[in-house]
Amino acid sequence: MATHPLQLQMAELVLALVPDLTRNLQESIQQAIKHKNMGLQEAWARRRQRFQMEFETSLRPALAQVRQGLDPLAPRRQVAMDQLALVDEHQALRDVGIAHVVELATEANRSELFRLQNFFAGLNQNSQRPSREPNPLRPALFARALSDALSGSDLRAEGHYSLMQAAAPALAAALAPIYTALGEVLARERLTAMVSSVDLGNSPRRPLSSVPGGLDNLRQRVEAMESQRLSLGSGQGPNLLQRLYDQMLADPHLLPPVKAQLARLQIAVSRLAHHDPQLLRQQDHPTWRLINAVAAYGAAFQDAQDSRLRDFLQFLEDQTELLINSPAPNRQQFENLQRLIDGFIARQARERSGSSTAALAALERERQRGPWAALLREQLDAQLHSARISPSVREFLLGIWVDVIVQAMVLEGHEARSVQELVAVVDELVESLVPKRDPAAQEKQRHALPALVARIEHGLHSIALSDSKRSAILKGLAQQHARALRGLGESTAPEPAWIKETEVKRLLDERDSEFGSVWAHAEVNRAELPTEPLPLADARLRDEAVGQWLRHLQIGGWFHLFVNSHWLTAQLVWVSEGSQFYLFVGQDATDRHSMTQGALAQLYANGLVTYLEQEGLLERAVSTLMQDLDP
Structure with a gap:
């Protein structure tokens, strides 16, 4: 165009x-x-x-x-x-x-x-x-x-x-x-x-927290105004429930099919109001929580014809029909329907994570990286105790090569064939460095080296080593292999700078600082985010608030969040065991982002992530009606 x-x-x-x-x-x-x-x-x-x-x-x-x-x-x-796309706390x-x-x-x-x-x-x-x-x-x-x-x-x-x-x-x-x-x-x-x-x-808009008394205060003010109107012979206007419902259905965030289902639900809500006085007193009444949940889920969709939204609304329509046909709808029925809706949304969300099953399994294993590396390093150290290899090769095998093996364990599982092949490289490399004086042994080793070097090079490619560092390592190994093939023992000359112990450690430190994740970052859409950073000066209170928010996250919820320099609207579809990793999927199924607990906590603490239903449909209606009543 x-x-x-x-x-x-x-x-x-x-x-x-x-x-x-x-x-x-x-x-x-x-x-x-x-x-x-x-x-x-x-x-x-x-x-x-x-x-x-x-x-x-x-x-x-x-x-x-x-x-x-x-x-x-x-x-x-x-x-x-x-x-x-894995986002850690540093990227966040x-x-x-x-x-x-x-x-x-x-x-x-x-x-x-x-x-x-x-x-x-x-x-x-x-x-x-x-x-x-x-x-x-x-x-x-x-x-x-x-x-x-x-x-x-x-x-x-x-x-x-x-x-x-x-x-x-x-x-x-x-x-x-x-x-x-x-x-x-x-x-x-x-x-x-x-x-x-x-x-x-x-334009300035009063935050919900400053609306005195919320729903119950609104009820009292409306009742007082109605009493005054009756005493003046003005007649009775629409009741509070009708006003609330009219205001909710006028909300511009509602898609037409969502509005239609909420209007149908009004029949059961009106019947409940006749014998449940708490409905207009409790802002956390199961009925309002149900309505907020429906509105929040619907607000996540831009296309009213989205198959997920249609399936959800069909499920809601079936359940609403049961409520309408009930002889006397009660609080418990609305609470049960809320649980059914939460379950439906969670099941639908988990289905969206199906295409990422292998990657999710790798995320589950990611938290084992540290323990696996420590255990493997201990085992290889014992295995190499009597091996006749140079200090540089020992450092390589106990450092960089351990990380190569652990990387494969995270990606494919600790029992994967590729992991066993990488472990086998340790013995093969040690054997290849033993001096060969017999011409036949030298010839056999010369033919075996290209395959061994290719496997080592392939392993090095799986971690974030720069080309120059990778080339230096392969060059150093080639020099030691050349000596072994000539039947020479370990060199007494100073080893190249790349294989000195301090240099290897420096390379490891640099590699760690550069290696953010095994998953590439993907860019996503940006949308407005109506949040504020946590106004807590005390670090302990701040951490407690973040921890409490994380504990209350539910699969299926929709969020606004800022990821990789973009705002996006995405659904939480998976949480790892131990809640160390989270997976979000946007409207587009290819728009998937996993992040660490630390990254999500960092975003929340700085006001860059929130539930879509942080300010629910009911709260917006109450806020508008309260401001309309102000002189």
């Missing part, structure tokens, strides 16, 4: 402004870092000289995609259906830093961004799958470039996050001229009136 002329014009304008943006940003960061601690100043000093190049190297290709009418932040499937903290930058930049340029959002939404309105974030020039584009420019192997996740925090105000200010210029483009085209600069969605 051809690029719209205005989008092309905007992209070229931003490309022209990139040099000024980069210089201003670098100077602003320099000023901000002056007032920070020495650690941050040193980290920035190592990046300052290359910052402009790194920032533009990340940003310019993305802007080139915008010129072509593409969204560089749009999700791309990068993994196969039987693989997962990186995402927290990006989200912080986006939040500040959005607040600083809200009016301009709102107009751009409306303009690009208009361009995409005829799209079959319109994006929830149609603006391809949104702050996340620049925040990701900033994150890339500040990254480095010398900086751990916490240090990178601190740098992002320090640079966030600088980027927010540096983007102001960019968005002002883009707004002027709309003004010259006389589109300003069509894309109002007033962000109606940002």
Whole structure:
């Protein structure tokens, strides 16, 4: 599809402004870092000289995609259906830093961004799958470039996050001229009136927690007003239940088929209200929990014809029919239906994890990585006790090769044939390094070496060693094999630097810092997230709040969460035994993300993940009615 002329014009304008943006940003960061601690100043000093190049190297290709009418932040499937994208706490903290930058930049340029959002939404309105974030020039584009420019192997996740925090105000200010210029483009085209600069969605709205008394308080106020109306001879208006239901059914988040089922359920709810006075007093009444659950599940779908939604609504319709036909609906029946719905949603969610069975099993085994490595290292150490090998080979087998074997155990199971073959490499390598003086033995060994080296090289490819490190290891082994084939014993000359004990340990440390996961990260859609960071100063209270939230997660629930620099709406479909790993699946079955408990806790603590039903349909209706009653 051809690029719209205005989008092309905007992209070229931003490309022209990139040099000024980069210089201003670098100077602003320099000023901000002056007032920070020495650690941050040193980290920035190592990046300052290359910052402009790194920032533009990340940003310019993305802007080139915008010129072509593409969204560089749009999700791309990068993994196969039987693989997962594992996000650990370090990746999650990186995402927290990006989200912080986006939040500040959005607040600083809200009016301009709102107009751009409306303009690009208009361009995409005829799209079959319109994006929830149609603006391809949104702050996340620049925040990701900033994150890339500040990254480095010398900086751990916490240090990178601190740098992002320090640079966030600088980027927010540096983007102001960019968005002002883009707004002027709309003004010259006389589109300003069509894309109002007033962000109606940002009007102040009283949070639910500040509504005094919730449902029960609303009931008392409505009853008082009704009594006053009757005393004045005005007649009785609609009762509270009818008002609540009318307000809930008017909720813009409800899809038509979901609204139809809730309207049908109203028959049973109205009958229950006649003999259960607690219905309009208890906001956590099973009936309201049921209605909130139905609305929250329906809100997760954009397509009313989605087969999962249709199956769910058919199940609800069958159960609603039983309630309507019941002689006298009671609280227990609604509570039972709530459990049935939870079970149905959980079963449906587990079915969505079926294509990832092998990867999920690997995730279950992931938590055994440490114990397996320790046990295997102990066993090999005993096995190699009397082996005539150099210290460097011993370090290799007890270090890097142990990790190769454990990696295979995690991916395929500890009894897999591939694991046994990797274990067998240990004896074969030791035997291959024994000096051969007999010509026949030398010839036999010479023919066997290529296969052995190929297996070692294949094993090294399974872990995150760089090409240079892998080549150095293979070169060192080749030198020792050459000596063995010549019938020479262990060399008395100093060993190459790559095989010194301290160097091997350094390689292991570097490899550990680079090896985030055995699963590649996949990009996902971004959507708005109505959450706030936990306002707890005490670390212990904060940890307790996070732990309590994690314990109450249920399979089948839908969430908004920020993953790999994107917002997405996804369903929790699997939790590992021990709750160390979680699997989320988006609307698209290929949109799958697994994460560690630490990553999920990091997102929750920073307000970057929430249940869709955090503010339920009933609570929204109560909030609206309470505000309508205010003078």
